[in-house]
Amino acid sequence: MNYNACIRKSIEYIEHNLENKIELEDIAHKVFLSKYHFHRIFHSVVGEPVAEYIRRRRLKEAANELLNTRNKIVDIALKYQFSSQESFTKAFKKLYGMPPREFRRNRTASSISMAA
Known part of the structure; x- marks a missing residue:
């Protein structure tokens, strides 16, 4: 079985559903694997668990x-x-080392100062 194709298809599914609830079972079903097997393969190929990948994205x-x-x-x-x-x-x-409000403020301030 070509696991790279399965992982590619699962990542496409994740990318198109970042704003929706994503269940491990749904992703595994899309690539015709059990939840357990899919999770192991995904972690092995991508280098992080499915939930961490989704959270990071x-x-x-x-x-x-x-x-x-x-x-x-x-x-x-x-x-x-x-x-x-x-x-x-x-x-x-x-992930970013600062809260979202500070991230927005710092990045916006640096963008303004760079443009000036």
Whole structure:
């Protein structure tokens, strides 16, 4: 079986559903593998568990939205399937080393100073 094709298909599914609830069982079903086997193969090929990959991708999209929109942080958090602004802030801070509000403020300030 070509696991690379399965992983590619699963990543495409994840990328198209970052704003939706994604269940491991749904992804595994899309590539015709059991949840257990899919999780093992995904981790082996990608280098991180499925849930971590999804969380990281959602946070990356959220960071992009923080920089390029004026949407409220809570709205961005909910859009990317975080249960609350607090859980979003905690995950965001873990990945980027600062809370979303500071990230937005710092990046916006540096963009303005670079443009001047």
